[in-house]
Amino acid sequence: MHRAAGHSLGTGVGFDFTLAQPAKARQLAEAGGFDQVEFREGRVEALPAEDASFDCAISNGLINLSAAKRKVFEEAARVLRPGGRLALADIVTEQPLTEAVVCDASLWASCIGGAAHETTYRQAIETAGLRIKELRGNDYEFLSGQARRASARYGVKSISLLAVKPDR
Template sequence: MTILVNTEELEAKVKDMYRHVAQQPQDRFHFELGAPVALRAGYDADRLADVPAGAVESFAGVGHFFDLADLQAGETVVDLGSGSGMDAFYAAGLVGPTGHVYGVDFTQEQLDKARRLATEAGLEQVEFREARIETLPLPDAVVDCVISNGVINLCPDKNAVFAEAARVLKPGGRLAIADIISEQPLTDAIVCNADLWASCIGGAAQQELYLQAIESAGFTIAAHRLNPYEFISDQARNASAKYGVKSISLLAIKTER
């Protein structure tokens, strides 16, 4: 997957947008935020009610994957691009006090909010670390499940993200994610547009290439499905309709070695 976008400009745009998501979730974005989108995606209402409200209001996910992840008590989980912590906190409710959840993000305002919420809720098994998702601050083979929601499309080097996920997972570990992909290759004009990348459009890889990248990193795709998902802004809707930009949820298993 060739990188065409200016990565420094992209990083600045992504940080600016998700700083805004953390601090002013009531504002209008290219995508919907909060409990309504989570419930439509398939999150359990009772379990969602136990997640800190401040994390739910800044939730910008694009699908549901926890049914595929099948998290168990005592497991260790890493959330790639954890934002204000919604999926990390949701995972914590599934792995329980004997489990551990690492949230990884590079936007300081998101990390600050997530850490504050974790402290207020007394969720000692949830830990947020500042890092890029293609260079995880964890040792090899220590994680049972890697999760991510609507974030990998924002990263120009998706091969590195999947390779890092494989590195930190134990043999037989799971990768359970929701993300944005496309049916048709995007034009260079879209791929080079940092605004569309930050809006979860410009970085959408073609579905076949996306799945191939996961397999090339040492995974076997166990299940995948397309999800109903709509962007809000006209610009994002138009690009989505023209190129078949869609949400996908999938489960992949790290090959035993």
């Protein structure tokens, strides 16, 4: 997340629901002398952040891992100020996934099992009150053979997306 108010460079806040990721990020920020960033433990479905407190929300490869994607986008809309932007890269699917895929823990960990149908994903963003401005596909190759096969069969793919919270 990015917050510009009161700082010429702005400040950034990183969220992750593990303890390990924020701890590692804090170490790296300290080593790099980045004093305009902070890291909080928290779920993306219930961000520990105030309403309308960010100019920009950024996410890479996380939302597919959440089973409550509508809630994730509602939270993004809540913490963004009017006119704020959501910029993300994530995994979606062109075909509905079968139960066997959705219930496979390895495929969830490969960012496939939790991938939403692209239409459902877009609808969840718009229903949350955000307006999609750009969406494009990314060159992305899954690593494991199982993930590659599932990707080819169901059209699982990487996208980048920009959405905006309307001014009013």
